Ligand SMILES: C[C@](O)(CO)[C@H](O)COP(=O)(O)OP(=O)(O)OC[C@H]1O[C@@H](n2ccc(N)nc2=O)[C@H](O)[C@@H]1O
């Protein structure tokens with residue numbers, strides 16, 4: 296049997312770093328939401344091993360790939376003797392702050408759970424996902440949530456009001472580890488107001504959501520890559536109503552209420568930035584496995 300699973304990207308509407316933990320990770324508090332820009336993972340059972348293909352030349356094809364590692368983890372943890380052929384149809388830009396690799400891993404976990412009839416719950420899949428990366432538990436569940444801890448302590452909240460999300464990614468990627476490594480927690484800067492963001496979401500207040508976008512990692516990436524700041528300025532100048540860098544960057548997103556305005560912002564960025572997209576919010580749709588898995 297073949298299975299096809301959608302692997303959507305995320306953006307961070309807020310991202311706060313509370314402190315560095317003894318295990319080297321940072322304690323986070325953030326609001327994450329799913330957007331309608333997705334990879335597709337096709338899974339075909341084979342007799343043995345893990346084979347991986349991708350439509351993108353920018354992802355590793357071996358055990359450095361998060362989808363490969365998800366399959367290896369499932370095979371080993373549940374003593375599965377069968378093999379798997381994975382094809383990643385890549386749409387999410389790589390090393391962009393959009394959790395592309397994490398979402399591929401989450402989709403692989405969900406697909407294999409169904410293909411191999413493992414009977415794992417969403418919570419168990421999210422727990423397994425945390426062994427692969429901090430963003431994987433959120434990607435398993437999807438929707439809109441406050442994420443705490445490393446990113447695994449998830450509280451579902453109201454989704455953003457319907458709007459357009461314009462995304463612009465400069466040519467270079469960034470290393471998440473390097474961004475966290477360069478963060479100076481003593482540096483005084485504006486911090487996200489989590490309660491205000493949650494309230495804006497609950498009251499479906501688009502302008503409130505735009506007003507409370509905030510990410511403490513932005514300053515690190517903006518300092519290292521001034522082009523990211525220029526993209527932000529340009530997005531605002533062309534009419535995006537709220538603008539922020541997602542995750543550790545370097546992708547910048549702009550929230551826009553009308554399609555015509557989204558088109559104007561996209562046109563304003565073309566020529567300045569090679570990868571530009573306009574997509575819809577998807578954070579209201581819970582990432583239930585059966586919504587996203589299609590048996591071919
Ligand atoms: C920036 C975010 O994308 C926000 O959603 C995530 O926190 C990053 O999630 P991720 O890419 O899945 O991160 P991981 O693969 O778990 O970690 C990569 C590196 O980022 C740093 N890292 C990540 C998450 C966290 N809570 N604290 C950290 O310090 C660590 O140096 C780690 O070695």
Ligand SMILES: Nc1ncnc2c1ncn2[C@@H]1O[C@H](COP(=O)(O)OP(=O)(O)OP(=O)(O)O)[C@@H](O)[C@H]1O
Nearest residue numbers: 360361389390391392393394395396397399430542
């Ligand atoms: N399936 C995959 N898709 C994309 N990148 C992958 C994948 N597997 C491993 N990687 C590696 O992971 C690194 C980060 O890529 P990814 O696209 O997941 O970054 P990201 O969007 O910044 O993630 P996050 O927002 O979770 O920090 C890249 O250097 C890439 O080589």
